[in-house]
Amino acid sequence: MNKTSLKIREIKVREISEFLELLHQGILEDFPEYSIKLKEYFFKKYLNKDRMVKRLKEKKSNYWAAFKNKKMVAYLVSLAPEGGVIFVKWLGVLRS
Numbered sequence: 001m002n003k004t005s006l007k008i009r010e011i012k013v014r015e016i017s018e019f020l021e022l023l024h025q026g027i028l029e030d031f032p033e034y035s036i037k038l039k040e041y042f043f044k045k046y047l048n049k050d051r052m053v054k055r056l057k058e059k060k061s062n063y064w065a066a067f068k069n070k071k072m073v074a075y076l077v078s079l080a081p082e083g084g085v086i087f088v089k090w091l092g093v094l095r096s
Helices: 013-030 036-045 049-057
Strands: 006-010 061-068 071-079 088-093
Touching: 013 036, 013 049, 013 061, 013 071, 013 088, 049 061
Parallel strands: none
Antiparallel strands: 006 061, 061 071, 071 088
C-alpha cells in the first residue's frame, strides 16, 4: 500500500507566490461560468500578491493549503473568522 502524507495548514507570507500560482490555475481551469475578463479582474483587484500579503498580516483573510509530498495541491481562501464562523471564498484541488 502506498502511503502519502497530506498536510493542511495556513500558508506563510513567503509561500504566497506559490499559492497564487495554484489559485490562479484553479480559477482559470475550473470555473467556466466566469469569463476570462472577470477572472482577470479578480486577479488584478483581489487575488494579487500585495493585497494578499496585507490581508494575511492584518489577519483579515485566511489562506490555507494542502501539501502532498511537500507540493501544494489544494487551496482555501476565506475571510477571518467571526464568532467562530468563516466564509470560504475559494476552494480548489489539483486534478492530478
